[in-house]
Amino acid sequence: MSNSRVQAGVSRRGFLGGAVSGLAIAGVASGFAPAFAAPKDAFIDGLIAKMSVEEKAGQLSLYSDPVRTEAATFNPSVASVPKTQMLADIAAGKITGLFNGMGVALGRELQKAAVETSPHGIPLIFAADIIHGMKTVFPIPMAEAASFDPELSRRTNRVAALEATACGLHWTFSPAVDVVRDQRWGRTAEAAGEDTWLACQFAAARVKGFQGDDLKAETSLLACLKHFAAYGAVEGGMDYNTVEITEQTLRQTHLPSFQAGITAGALSVMSSFNDIGGVPSTGNRRLLTDILRGEMGFKGFVVSDFTSEEELILHGFAADGRDAAKKAILAGCDMSMQSGIYMKYLPDLVRSGEVPMSVLDEAVRRVLRVKQAIGLFDNPYRSLDAKREQTQLRLPESLALAREAARRACVLLKNDGDVLPLKKTGQKIALIGPLADDLNQLNGYWVVFPDTRKDITVAMAMRGIVGDGNLNVVRGADIDAPIPGGIDAAVAAAKAADVVVLCIGEGQEMSGEAQSRTEITVPAAQQALAEAVAATGKPVVVVLSHGRALALEGAVRNAQAILCTWFLGSEAGNGIADLLFGDHSPSGRLPCSFPQKSGQEPFYYNHRATGRPQLSETDINYRTRYRDASFEPLYPFGHGLTYGRIVYGPTQLSADSLPWAGQVTVSVTIANSGTRPVHEVAQLYIRDRVASVTQPIRSLKGVRHLDLAAGESKTVTFALTRADLAFVGLSMNWQAEPGEFDIWIAPSSSAGTSARLKLLKA
Template identity: 55%
Template sequence: MSNTLPADPRVESLIQRMTLEEKAGQLGVFADMVRPFAPDVNPETNVRNAAEVLEQVRAGRVGTLFNGVGAGAGREIQRVAVEESRLGIPVLLAADVIHGMRTVFPIPLGEAASFEPGLAERTARATAIEATAAGIHWTYAPAVDIARDQRWGRGAEGAGEDVYLGCQFAAARVRGFQGQDLRAPDSLLATAKHFVAYGAVTAGLDYNFVEISEGTLRDVHLPPFKAAVDAGALAVMTAFNDINGIPASANHALLTGVLRNEWGFPGVVVSDYTADMELLAHGYAADEAHATELAFVAGMDMSMQSGYYAAHLPALVESGRVRVEQLDAAVRRVLQLKAAIGLFDDPYRSLDPAREADTSLRAAHEALARDAARRSMVLLKNEGGVLPLRRDARIALMGPFARDMDNIEGCWTLFGDRSRYVSLEAGIRAALPEGAALQVVDGCGLEAPLEGGIEAAVAAAREADVVVLALGEPQRYSGEAQSRVRIELPPVQQALADAVAATGKPVVVLLRNGRALALQGAVRDAQAILVTWFLGSQTGHAVADVLFGDHSPSGRLPVSFPHDSGQQPYFYNHPRTGRPELADMKEFKARWREYPHQALYPFGHGLTYGRIEYGATTVDAPALAWDGEVVVRATVRNAGERAVEEVVQLYVHDRVASRVRPVRELKGFIKLLLQPGESREVEFRLSRVDLAFTRADGTHGAEPGWFDAWVAPSSVTGEPAAFELLSP
């Protein structure tokens, strides 16, 4: 899809006729109180708020409303805009639709564990179909922040710690949301957020400051945004953080210099919620008018919820502090966006109550949600082949998530149809024959003990052949404003695990989480550990599919699981150090007193129900010509007795460079279906483009020299093959 905004003569005609107040109005994004997703309990308040919003629409003071839902009321909003406002400009209707609408899919971090961008594209497409049916034109997704510190809660909304994986999923989600035709009634405008380096907040503290080198900014945090823009994204949302002392929402070098001038981005830049207002709290702006001027001149087109643009832009233009040409350019982009999705031709696009009431796609979307959920799970450990479970085994299902229905969605789910959610107990019971031996015991609450809970759990464990422990974070522990100091299970859950493990029965841990966790004690030592993230509507059925072997786990970690919280920030692709830890030398090397400088479970790790063997990595030539390619190959064999899907990963290391390079970097992956005994030769092609980085002089490109390449099942395994990039 082209990410251009074609000229429309109606846009220029409107700009010529608009007052300064109407222009500022088009740049304002306000809460949709006409059709709020969580209506106030006081009906009179709703009526008053709705009337006030409609009056602002009628006066031409609103360009976009957000987080409202409903096609019928959406038509009334649009009728007022088109028929009762002076210029008849339709309103954009936006919402935070992150990982599902009525049907909820796995959190984005979980879905990234599938290592299947095509899956993310399909779930985003289904999300777009449901959202546009409910009267929404524009979503504030995908989040494409790279999260290298698992204390930061918003890592749940992105694709993890790796740049290459992040780029693949950013582009896939944009394609899925927007579809092939922006004017189609089921096309949902995508927004790449949060621009930029939000995932690099110091100490993983949400909204905190960011100190970052130009090289890391350009090599790690900017590429997923570029991938989203190249995939056709026409909106970018600013971040809350500052970058080296300049708040992202008033950062001219990034919003205009990089986004507009370097990348040629033609779309709109929208603030995150009141981000322009927060320039005052940053100590970057002296007052409201100053904050408005700084944000707008830097390149932030649209202001969300603060009301600053409406209040101050007209006077700023009249005083000369903001040029009218700058104002017109921002308004032009907003109006062109409305024209691009067909609102001028059909203001009631995506506002069809009959389509909203149509449930014919529900079964297909639930089937997709189930498939996405089972493909997102990661099997960390499976000692003694305890998984898959036998259906005739005596199973004790326990833990605070065993029956739970309140922690299925994960963070940032506003519109999910809770009546369709499937608990673990319901899914496991549905997978078992009638009369099967299944005991269900809570054992403890999410954060507090239950009277007699652990005793009941221990008794159930003693009667069982295997214990399935459903543990993890409450869903409110991850997402916005949910930074954690210690990324561990709540103590009461750890106590339950320790007590049950003491019975000596095999333990399978089902880990529900929105980030990598530092596993301790009996949880870390369980016979099997299955990371289930927050899987959405079909949680119970999907987990049962994997537990009983109807689907072999195929997910891989998009984030490194540390030994301890104190290792954060930790990421697999860290730069080399002058004192790397070696197996036979521990003192005076890069390590902690308590732990080595490595993960408990590394990026890319994940097991299947098969036994996968990798042959040696080879390259087809020892030299890579400057304008040529090198082919990296390995043979992968399923030596097990079950058909499985294996994620084959390509990593590269630059041995000597003008800036210290990462120990490894992911450069490709492929997911293979392998039948028992089947072997496949996998090949990846590399050119100098794949080896480029921000060099010491600030330019971007590759440098001649020797490289190592691995074809491996994770970021720490395998033996490399070497090749040399020749000079031009």
């Protein structure tokens, strides 16, 4: 437990003035440990000494690739550098790298121009948004987090790195380690959910998966932690919006996942679009220098998000491009992405003395050290192997992993009357909905190099199991609009079937960057389809596709079974069919709470207690609740059913008190009284009953996975220490306080029987 917790001792002056403080709590690091502390290097310093100011600015300038243009378009249109100018700038040593292009042959040509023609032979770095797979596409990050298994994420990101480096890439703009508390925000799809502890585990696993054991290896893909910082706290869940949070919340909720990624070895960080307290992140020296480097010990480089350094102007923080470049570089943003303002303005800013040469040199040093760390100076043509490009994409073992990840990401929200699993024979199935058989709706957002030709839809997988004679596939409606005669055809199919499988939800373009929604519901056309099908009286299994938690309504909410499937990637259909027909039992758990209504957002399980909580269903007057809904989720964080009958015993403690420097064992016996084997996910939660700063009503502190055969019982245990009870106090230090704590081992954040533990004074 305490070994996996990633926390830090940071003083109040850390945010306000950049000081570093230690922490005298066992099991918690005393300060932030650096992940990469390269010593002064004579080779790097010799290069810097020979470079012109223009060449230095070039090493801080990253552009989209105009030569290898196979990527889908995700970013806004901006003035791009013409191909001929780009090649000339590479030859002149005025570009550090290119992003969102792929291909080994042209990559070698570009690298040859940099290494053999530019004045100092500094190699380019090739980057791309490899968010959840290259050619083999895995579940979106939020879906993968539903496995509650960081090791699965490490494995999928290792395959993503294998394929990306086979296509000529060195660096990915991933993982997103934002903690997300508002499901209206489209970029929830990229994150690991609403819990800080879980976000830390997945941040570390994803970095290790991308980078592997050796940064210089051909298959190592440099990770980039984003978005620094607190982007998941944008007001109203609206992308690019402002952030207003307390320093305590910043430190306790939003910074630990970045620390986890840094400790795991990440050498690049991306600044976020948002401001915090009126200071945009890309121009926030306290954030990028005092905290990230001074406190957290980060030794890599910071890259702006797409033109975010230029956007300081529209924020009203910089007067013009020159002022924006000055403020960003002085804040600690080392690399400019796409805008070109560093190349345009830094040389004159340095010559005028407004930006010290030492600041420019240190930014260049950080970038060159990372290029050195990933082996580009030793082998500029690493990850540019034509044979690998032909032999390492969509391997059978990669697709098998994609199928495993797909089924482990699915969360069974509801299964009344055991309508699931379906029968493989003797049952007529109506497969209805716009997401049942659409190859273009499997991957979700941020697949830059899509190749869906061999992907598997639900309809394709189900036909392979039950045959065409027992399966009737009807679209019924489009994602956002009705189809003439569509509902009539769907109703007819439902009436002729024994059971309906209704594949509905968000289209993949409805979540992701710039896709915030005020109503996080199933689109109206599909809701009408669901109502009509449900009116036939046939049992309905809803298979939801989505990039966020949804507020379910009407016939969707009331369906006999609901399987939450997110966007699952290349093997989506096979993974879902594995569960629908009972070849595997569902095991996923919600990494984000499903609200009853959109208006509950922002909503998260680990909120603080108020002075007037609703204590029972009938206790509704003058309580913390809405007039038309309680202050409870429709489905809570951590929730997920299996095909078993799972019973948790009471939470047991090895002792009622925890010595200041000791530990206690927490255990529970879990039984499967059903007839099918299952995979269960046991979760450890705590609550600090009285503290100097009010604490969440529950906080996740650990997870255990266990397989249970039919009729089998097992006992799971956790070790709990004082470090697991710590929080950020009024001094902005991590601290634990003596007192009483409630402890649960439970199947979700709203279940289980608690035990009482007392933390003793030193």
